[in-house]
Amino acid sequence: MTAQSEPSACVWLQMLCAKVGGHLDKFDSRCSDGVFLGYALNSRGFHVWNLDTKQVVETCEVSFDKTMPCSTPVFELSGDDELGASIFEEEEDAPEDGDGGTTTCAADPTPSETSDDDYIPPITSTTTIDVPSTLEGPAADAGEVTSRATGSRAVQWDHPSERIIGDIGSRTLRSQTGSVAFFAHFGFVASFEPKDVGHALSDSHWVNAMHEELENFERNQVWKLVEPPPQCNPIGTKWVFKNKQDADGVVVRNKARLVAQGFCQKEGIDYEETFAHVARLESIRILLALAASKGFKLFQMDVKSAFLNGFIEEEVYVKQPPGFENPKFPNRVFKLQKALYGLKQAPRAWYDRLKKFLIGKGFKMGSVDKTLFLLSHGNDLLFVQIYVDDIIFGGSHALVSKFAEQMSSEFEMSMMGELQYFLGLQIKQMKEGTFIHQAKYTKDLIRKYNFGGDLKP
């Protein structure tokens, strides 16, 4: 199973998919070319990379173009001709290194597989993007075995060189990665969401995601493995799996998060207060209006694994994560030094950490709104508004860049940029002013409650 879902396993087909939206002239082409990427998870459609829009779409309105051999570069429209073509070449070459019996390229219209009009690649039993005819031989077997070794790090190590796409030594320019990054990426994510740990451990992508989370813990020095003290009642831990999707609903990241089962905690014994700091919408709007009238731009940033940054005052012990128990000390427990997602005191601990950091940098906390921080430096002003792990900030140019620097040196930031999308509000900052609306949310609502098709947008 896993052997087939390895990165080398992308199917390249040329296909036509109906052009949607936009104004079309009488003689304009009604279709656009696309590349077949895989099968949709919840419908009978396909995942298609639309070469015109450079986006991945899920559609069933396609016709497979079997006249076009897959090795023909279909990247004529893209600026990355060479890289695209080189991927195809690698795709064709790769299987020859293995047993040589079958070919990875499903687009090759062999007469036995093609009927007349609608040629559809056969569906195999895998959950991710598959090659209908799989690699055979030692490489595939090795992949199969290691993926079953649950929780073992061997999964990460086993990458036979013949199964790596492209030349490892060659350099990739940043400009080249743009549209192709997606292809490379698509082979690296699992498209399902496991319900429990056992299910997740059977897929190498999810094992990787879990390793990533645990490495995150190590890096942040979240916990220490200790002998359980007497009368300690360690809190259970649980894995939560979530697929991150982009705006078009395509899975872009597998996210595994280890959470503590905080519902076992008792108020007054295990924690004193629980509290999450959210900003009021009014104060966000006032900040937007003020920024527009004062003529400064607002930016947003997002702290990666924010709650893992908070120091906790209480002594908390948690059990070892399921599937990743230490084989030498299965009975030991982890003593927490920082908060874990799910703990009752986690949001508060994070707020305290951030508050101390900001006040240490000379910020003043708002007297009414405790989530607004203000830094004044002569005539220069900097506003910082906190919404749990989202931070909006803006002000004088010098202070803004200094603040961004300070934050990224103290915490790990995952996203930084102009404020565009926040809590479902779409924000457009222009010279003449700022426009905020919820068009996307409204349209999603109308789609959700369509009253049996009565509501037509």
Added chain:
Amino acid sequence: MSSSGGLDKDEDGVAVDQKEYQGMIGSLLYLTATRPDILFATGLCARFQAFPRESHLKTVKRNFRYLTHTSELGLFYSAASSIQLCGYSDADYAGCKLDRKSTSGTCHFLGSSLVSWSSRKQSGVALSTSEAKYVAAASCCS
């Protein structure tokens, strides 16, 4: 929608799925973050969440029909705006058909930018329009 709304308990009406009705109200309430124009209508429909009937669902649907054609509306904060805070208030008189209480509406502008607004049924029964408006003005300043 007129302020009298024409909505009452409609006890003889056909009951509809309460969970879905509440879900719609919740979604609409979040939409009021940038849409003060639907605040009153949403608030009115929200009063019937305990026992939603077909007539109430029809009103919610009417709200959605309005939204389908106005989904792009939002708030504009002009760069030329001053930052002078200014509040306005108004009230209807005995707008609620059930208990004859009035509804106050308030809004606050920062220069020309609308930053805060509310629409609430008053807690007591006002005996005159001036009393209703006085209560609204008081709630605007707090």
